[in-house]
Amino acid sequence: MSQALDKPKQETRKIRVLVAKPGLDGHDRGVKVLARALSDAGMEVVYTGLHQTPSQIVGAAIQEDVDVIAISILSGAHMAIVPEVLRLLRENNAGDIAVLVGGIIPDEEAEELKKMGVYEVKGPGTPLSELVEIVKRAASARH
């Protein structure tokens, strides 16, 4: 057969992101706004719903083959949840998936999380456009 049909189109690598909201804090308006902004930037955003446990988040991230996990925690439980997510990712041979954390997190704890392997930590006031850029950067660092 000719070249024409053999080589259809250059490949499209689409960024896939998991947006998770673990812990007990109530509403998900914030993460839904973030999900929309990321999809407007051309990404595929998997939303997992409220009150997810670390093992549910990691299970979902692996099954969905995402590049990035964006975790939003306002309940203050970040030091319990995030290290567990990182541990489970490594345990499942998925330590290359980038983890971003959003929430009200004191500087020294943010530093600690980054030392553990979190890609970036951001507070609630961060502009959406900045978050979108961070996700893009985190994803491209992976490929």
Next chain:
Amino acid sequence: MTQELEELVSLFRKGDTRALAKLITMCEESEDKARRIIDMLDVDTQRRAHIVGFAGAPGIGKSTLINRVIEEYRRRDLGVGVLAVDPTSPYTGGAVLGDRSRMNRHSVDPKVYIRSMGTRGQLGGLSRATRDAIRLLRAYGKDVIIVETTGTGQNEVDVARVSHTVVVVMMPNLGDTVQFIEAGPVEVADVFALNKADLVGADATMAELRSMVQLRFASNSWVPPIVKTIGTTGEGVKELVEWIEKHYKYLVETGELRQRERRAYLYEVVDLTKHRLSTLVDSEIGSDSHALEKIDFLDGSANPYKASDNFVKHLIERISGHTQQKL
């Protein structure tokens, strides 16, 4: 790339979930990769799985219901794969894939695999890679593969073309139920789920559905049952799954299973061919407007029908290898 692929395939054969997930991603990324993966796995000859499609209007409760259906299959110790397809925005190329949030509790069950997919520019309710993902899940050893698509009309027809059994989900008081039914291609339904049966008006809608089924399916050898369900509590889901299984048995016993699979296969060939031709058209035009101009230069008469004739002739020459030259 080939080595990476070989490694992935060997991990996949050992049951590695990450490898499965990555292979599906590769199938989504390009047709070329999909072809190589399908070649390597030679998957169609291997295992059997019951492919069950769920269709129905947005927000009618499909994902919530599927969450319970997974539970019911797990009670029977069957392995389940779910492909949840949502539309990709034609403007941004992005998508918010929300189905998983209704069923994410199953993420920790190693015998359940759930994957969210965007339609990625494909018209209708499925993406090009959906069928590859079905094949991968079957080769992976899933007993049941559930495909969720949203919307009615063409999307129902699309999901019917890949499924053995189609569950059309309805709910009470969906405007004028009869009118709604008339508009949608209900012929593809093998089982009706009247979901949200806890809402008022369920009995009236049930009666309407019954008379519609009597009217439209009277001469069929399989008359679709209507099962009342409540996705949020799981009520009626055992009965729903029993009917889905009865339908599969019916397909096996009557030999219709083979026919459906044959038809699904032929439609896939047709769709793949359409997709490749349309990709070819796009790649001939390219992205710059100069190339676009050349299409008209083929004729110059400003008659779109003639220009298109010439374009088609050019494409045929390209395909048959008579010319290597792009436009």
